[in-house]
Amino acid sequence: MDVNRRFMQRTHMAKSDAESKKIQMVDIARMAGVSTSTVSRALNGSPLINEETRQRIADLARSLSYSINLSAKNLRSGENRTIGVVIPYQDEIRQDVTDPFFMTMLGHLADQLTKQNFDLLFSRIAASHIEDLAQLYESGRVGGLIVVGQWDQHEKLNDLARRQIPFVVWGGQLSRQLYCTVGGDNFNGGYLATQHLLSLGRRRIVFMGDKDATETQQRYAGYLQAHQAYKVAHDPALYIPSPFTVAEARVDINEFLKKKIAFDSLFAASDLLAITAMGAMTQHGLRIPQDVSVVGYDDIGMAEHTYPPLTTIRQPMDLAGQALVQNLMRVLSDKHADSEVVKTDLIIRNSTCPV
Amino acid sequence: MDVNRRFMQRTHMAKSDAESKKIQMVDIARMAGVSTSTVSRALNGSPLINEETRQRIADLARSLSYSINLSAKNLRSGENRTIGVVIPYQDEIRQDVTDPFFMTMLGHLADQLTKQNFDLLFSRIAASHIEDLAQLYESGRVGGLIVVGQWDQHEKLNDLARRQIPFVVWGGQLSRQLYCTVGGDNFNGGYLATQHLLSLGRRRIVFMGDKDATETQQRYAGYLQAHQAYKVAHDPALYIPSPFTVAEARVDINEFLKKKIAFDSLFAASDLLAITAMGAMTQHGLRIPQDVSVVGYDDIGMAEHTYPPLTTIRQPMDLAGQALVQNLMRVLSDKHADSEVVKTDLIIRNSTCPV
DNA sequence: CTGAAAGCGCTAACAG
DNA sequence: CTGTTAGCGCTTTCAG
Numbered sequence: 116m117d118v119n120r121r122f123m124q125r126t127h128m129a130k131s132d133a134e135s136k137k138i139q140m141v142d143i144a145r146m147a148g149v150s151t152s153t154v155s156r157a158l159n160g161s162p163l164i165n166e167e168t169r170q171r172i173a174d175l176a177r178s179l180s181y182s183i184n185l186s187a188k189n190l191r192s193g194e195n196r197t198i199g200v201v202i203p204y205q206d207e208i209r210q211d212v213t214d215p216f217f218m219t220m221l222g223h224l225a226d227q228l229t230k231q232n233f234d235l236l237f238s239r240i241a242a243s244h245i246e247d248l249a250q251l252y253e254s255g256r257v258g259g260l261i262v263v264g265q266w267d268q269h270e271k272l273n274d275l276a277r278r279q280i281p282f283v284v285w286g287g288q289l290s291r292q293l294y295c296t297v298g299g300d301n302f303n304g305g306y307l308a309t310q311h312l313l314s315l316g317r318r319r320i321v322f323m324g325d326k327d328a329t330e331t332q333q334r335y336a337g338y339l340q341a342h343q344a345y346k347v348a349h350d351p352a353l354y355i356p357s358p359f360t361v362a363e364a365r366v367d368i369n370e371f372l373k374k375k376i377a378f379d380s381l382f383a384a385s386d387l388l389a390i391t392a393m394g395a396m397t398q399h400g401l402r403i404p405q406d407v408s409v410v411g412y413d414d415i416g417m418a419e420h421t422y423p424p425l426t427t428i429r430q431p432m433d434l435a436g437q438a439l440v441q442n443l444m445r446v447l448s449d450k451h452a453d454s455e456v457v458k459t460d461l462i463i464r465n466s467t468c469p470v
Numbered sequence: 471m472d473v474n475r476r477f478m479q480r481t482h483m484a485k486s487d488a489e490s491k492k493i494q495m496v497d498i499a500r501m502a503g504v505s506t507s508t509v510s511r512a513l514n515g516s517p518l519i520n521e522e523t524r525q526r527i528a529d530l531a532r533s534l535s536y537s538i539n540l541s542a543k544n545l546r547s548g549e550n551r552t553i554g555v556v557i558p559y560q561d562e563i564r565q566d567v568t569d570p571f572f573m574t575m576l577g578h579l580a581d582q583l584t585k586q587n588f589d590l591l592f593s594r595i596a597a598s599h600i601e602d603l604a605q606l607y608e609s610g611r612v613g614g615l616i617v618v619g620q621w622d623q624h625e626k627l628n629d630l631a632r633r634q635i636p637f638v639v640w641g642g643q644l645s646r647q648l649y650c651t652v653g654g655d656n657f658n659g660g661y662l663a664t665q666h667l668l669s670l671g672r673r674r675i676v677f678m679g680d681k682d683a684t685e686t687q688q689r690y691a692g693y694l695q696a697h698q699a700y701k702v703a704h705d706p707a708l709y710i711p712s713p714f715t716v717a718e719a720r721v722d723i724n725e726f727l728k729k730k731i732a733f734d735s736l737f738a739a740s741d742l743l744a745i746t747a748m749g750a751m752t753q754h755g756l757r758i759p760q761d762v763s764v765v766g767y768d769d770i771g772m773a774e775h776t777y778p779p780l781t782t783i784r785q786p787m788d789l790a791g792q793a794l795v796q797n798l799m800r801v802l803s804d805k806h807a808d809s810e811v812v813k814t815d816l817i818i819r820n821s822t823c824p825v
Numbered sequence: 826c827t828g829a830a831a832g833c834g835c836t837a838a839c840a841g
Numbered sequence: 842c843t844g845t846t847a848g849c850g851c852t853t854t855c856a857g
Contacts, residue, residue, distance in 0.1 A: 137608070139850060150828045155852060163826060182609035186550075187850035189541040190833045200592070218573040225594050234611065237555070237592040239580050253492070254537035255834090256589065361771045390772060397777040416716045417745060421776075422752040494834060505844045510836060518842060542834035545849050610850095 138181050147172050158183065195258035197234040198443065199251045200224055202263045203242035205358065214387055215415040220263055220285065223436030231440065242266040245275075252280050259447050261285070261439050265296070267327050283443045285435065287329045288454045295445075295452040297438040299430040301330050304459040305337025306344075308382045308410040308428055311461055313345045317380035317408055321371070323355040323364075323392060324384025331384045334412065338382060352376055361391050368395040379407060380467075386411035386418045386427055393421065393466065408467040423465035430459055493536050502527050513538065550613035552589040553798065554606045555579055557618045558597035560713065569742055570770040575618055575640065578791030586795065597621040600630075607635050614802050616640070616794050620651070622682050638798045640790065642684045643809045650800075650807040652793045654785040656685050659814040660692025661699075663737045663765040663783055666816055668700045672735035672763055676726070678710040678719075678747060679739025686739045689767065693737060707731055716746050723750040734762060735822075741766035741773045741782055748776065748821065763822040778820035785814055 144151045149168070157164050157172040189195050202217050221237070228235050236257050240247055245268045251257050258281070265272060265286030272284060276293035283295045312320050322338050324331040342349040355371045357364040368391065381396075383389035389411030393403055401407050403423055411418060414429035435457050445452040499506045504523070512519045512527040544550050557572050576592070583590050591612050595602055600623045606612050613636070620627060620641030627639060631648035638650045667675050677693050679686040697704040710726045712719040723746065736751075738744035744766030748758055756762050758778055766773060769784035790812050800807040 141850080151851075152829080152853080153827060156827085159852085165826060168826085180604075180608065182605050184545070184610045184850050186541045186545040186610055187833090188852075190539070190545050190835085191850080191852045193833075195541075197591075215570055215573070218570070221573075221592070222594065225592060229594070235592045236552075237576070237580060237590045239577065239584070249535070250537050253535065255539045255541055256537075361775055365775055387772060391775040394775040394777040394779070417742060420716055420720050420746040420749045422749040424749070496834080506835075507837080507845080508843060511843085514836085520842060523842085539834050542849090543836075545851085546834080546836045548849075 138179050139184065140181075143172065143176055143179065143181060147175055189255070195255060196232060197236050197257045198228055198440075199236045199238055199248065199257035199260040200263065201238050201240050201245075201248050201251075201260060203240050203245055203266060203268070205242055205266065214385065215417070216385065216387075216413045217263060219415070219432050220436060223433050224261060224263075224439065227436050227440040231444070233440075242268055245271050248282075249275055249278060249280050252282075259443050261443060265329050267329065269329065281443070281446045283439055283446060283452065285439060287333050288456070289329065292454070295442050296454045297435055297442060298330070298454075298456060299428075299435070300456045300459045301333035302337040302340070304412060304428040304430075305334035305382075306341045307337075307459065307461040308334075308412070309338045309341035310344070311426070311463065311467060312380045312382065312408055312410060313341060313347060315380075315408060315467060318347055319350065319353060319378040319380070321353045321355060321378045321381040322384075323357050323368075323381060323388055325356065325358045328384075334384055353378055357388060361387055364388050364391045365395055368392050372396070372399055380409070381407060382410045384412055386413045386415045386425060389425055389427070389466075390417070390421055393423075393425070404465065404467050410467060414462055418462075419464065421466075423468075426464045426467040427462050428459050429462050431457055493534050494539065495536075498527065498531055498534065498536055502530055544610070550610060551587060552591050552612045553583055553795075554591045554593055554603065554612035554615040555618065556593050556595050556600075556603050556606075556615060558595050558600055558621060558623070560597055560621065569740065570772070571740065571742075571768045572618060574770070574787050575791060578788050579616060579618075579794065582791050582795040586799070588795075597623055600626050603637075604630055604633060604635050607637075614798050616798060620684050622684065624684065636798070636801045638794055638801060638807065640794060642688050643811070644684065647809070650797050651809045652790055652797060653685070653809075653811060654783075654790070655811045655814045656688035657692040657695070659767060659783040659785075660689035660737075661696045662692075662814065662816040663689075663767070664693045664696035665699070666781070666818065666822065667735045667737065667763055667765060668696060668702060670735075670763060670822060673702055674705065674708060674733040674735070676708045676710060676733045676736040677739075678712050678723075678736060678743055680711065680713045681709075683739075689739055708733055712743060716742055719743050719746045720750055723747050727751070727754055735764065736762060737765045739767055741768045741770045741780060744780055744782070744821075745772070745776055748778075748780070759820065759822050765822060769817055773817075774819065776821075778823075781819045781822040782817050783814050784817050786812055 140151045140154050144154045154172055157169040158176060200221065225235050238251060248260055252260060260282035262282055262284040265284050269289050273293045275282065283297060285298060286296050287298045287301055288296055309320060322335055326332050326335055339349060355367050357367040381392055383392055389409050393409055396407055397403065403409055411425045411427035414427045418425040418427050438455050438457060442452040495506050495509050499509045509527055512524040513531060555576065580590050593606065603615055607615060615637035617637055617639040620639050624644050628648045630637065638652065640653060641651050642653045642656055643651055664675060677690055681687050681690055694704060710722050712722040736747055738747055744764050748764055751758065751762055758764055766780045766782035769782045773780040773782050793810050793812060797807040797810065
């Protein structure tokens with residue numbers, strides 16, 4: 116006993132006690148009086164194994180709270196049930212992720228992946244270095260990738276697709292696209308929001324958002340289209356080129372307000388932007404919705420609880436997460452995955468009600 | 471050539487081309503005319519290797535965009551540079567994660583871990599099944615864990631510590647605690663917020679939050695203490711037992727308002743709650759801060775941009791993330807890690823200004 | 826249905 | 842400084 120204990124110490128096998136030597140497959144095999152092959156098959160639900168044997172091994176494993184060593188499993192089987200989820204950030208401005216939108220998406224992805232027995236490796240990467248995510252795959256770190264937000268990296272994403280990296284992205288469909296996307300119908304979202312404002316009689320609608328980002332671009336296109344449909348001339352001055360981040364947005368809004376350009380409504384590319392704008396405008400004495408109607412985008416949880424409650428465009432995030440995971444599974448099994456668009460709905464609340 | 475191609479197809483070695491056979495260490499070794507050991511050492515920065523050789527191998531590896539196979543590395547070396555970050559959710563209510571607070575924390579953790587060359591495995595787990603996270607460690611999936619939020623699971627966390635699982639938690643220090651925590655000074659935060667309201671002349675301060683959660687409990691204790699210090703009697707009726715989630719919070723606030731209990735201020739356990747409360751109260755015709763002063767907690771990005779801008783308690787999240795990672799590193803190397811408290815600051819904005 | 830044997834790709838003694 | 846050798850813990854033919 117004493118000898119054994121000393122041996123343990125010398126070899127760093129245990130922190131304090133022989134018990135903490137991690138139990139492994141061969142231990143189970145020995146205790147069950149079978150070979151490791153049998154244990155392996157039993158634990159993996161192979162149909163080759165006698166039901167009674169499987170049960171016995173499973174029980175044993177559970178009672179010892181045995182967990183299979185994933186490195187060994189992955190190495191040997193060549194599989195990898197870890198998916199990398201990448202939320203690119205715009206360089207310098209790492210804060211965007213604070214947007215509840217991303218968090219919600221992340222949550223849904225985690226749920227979906229867990230349901231399919233995958234793990235989620237979370238990784239931030241500069242949008243401009245998005246090619247770096249190839250390494251995550253090539254090191255065997257992950258078996259596939261989900262990129263949340265395509266920003267302006269269409270070409271680089273195409274490159275990754277050419278390199279056979281299995282991934283899908285949350286974003287819009289673009290021309291000559293070699294990868295699979297799932298995204299909201301940004302054009303329609305922009306159209307719906309703008310149409311709503313126009314139908315309320317608003318004519319001078321400020322658009323707020325970063326037109327370099329693909330998603331926003333498409334929302335803007337919908338905004339323009341709605342103007343055209345209503346035969347309302349659009350004034351390019353009604354634009355606040357704000358990124359997705361709140362801190363600078365505030366500055367941008369204030370600058371816009373200083374210009375004293377007449378406007379009667381505002382459509383922001385995210386709820387966070389919209390709420391920030393409402394704050395700034397209220398502070399400047401503008402009343403919402405009487406003086407300015409405001410529409411946001413995303414329908415984050417809080418949108419319903421601001422004052423006034425925010426009219427916004429909702430995308431079904433749960434379905435989106437599900438679609439992303441499903442499509443990635445197709446890509447992983449070398450099947451073709453069609454890009455998908457999830458529907459967008461206009462949620463009308465008091466920030467646009469007349470009166 | 472043709473034969474080769476066929477072989478590839480039969481064996482699933484490649485999707486379309488021989489080139490996509492993943493390059494590995496032995497290939498580099500062959501091309502460099504050295505052994506794999508040398509390549510391994512060179513790539514791992516072993517001091518045993520001739521600088522010139524190292525350079526040559528590094529260049530070769532980069533030019534082939536070689537990525538080391540992590541499963542093999544982990545299996546062989548027994549190390550694991552992946553850290554599991556767990557954000558427990560209260561059962562049924564998976565939405566809490568939407569709170570920007572968690573996202574900010576996650577972002578900082580990702581940054582810190584990346585800096586130390588660790589990967590981040592993101593995992594949601596029901597707070598009530600927090601013992602499940604042992605499996606992440608025992609399967610070799612992660613080398614250590616960071617739990618964000620201790621909720622009411624103190625005893626289970628103690629159990630995990632007894633099982634020698636290496637982890638640290640974001641949360642408060644409790645008695646007979648076997649694990650390391652990093653947390654805000656919740657007591658002080660509660661005290662500061664309440665003191666501020668009292669010093670403004672407010673006397674009937676509603677506390678809003680879920681007293682079952684450890685963090686909130688301590689904030690409440692600070693709230694009580696401040697009352698005592700100011701010799702102000704505290705009315706237990708001034709309490710809205712709201713969880714961290716926004717949707718139900720709204721209901722709870724409305725119910726509270728219906729009771730017509732007199733109050734002149736509100737201290738919420740999170741900014742999200744505070745903002746929701748401001749929305750509800752404004753809708754009921756209460757003016758902020760004239761009729762009701764409001765203080766939140768966390769100082770999320772948007773707090774500054776609501777109307778009125780929200781007075782709140784800020785915790786230095788970057789330092790917090792750093793401390794969590796640093797302490798985990800200590801735990802991993804079997805050193806003792808003291809629990810830590812990061813400072814809290816009162817940020818005064820208009821939601822509490824008199825006038 | 827089960828076992829024996831051969832590695833997955835890498836690292837780390839040990840021996841030059 | 843570099844190569845040889847022996848596995849890490851598991852899966853998977855191939856034989857019974």
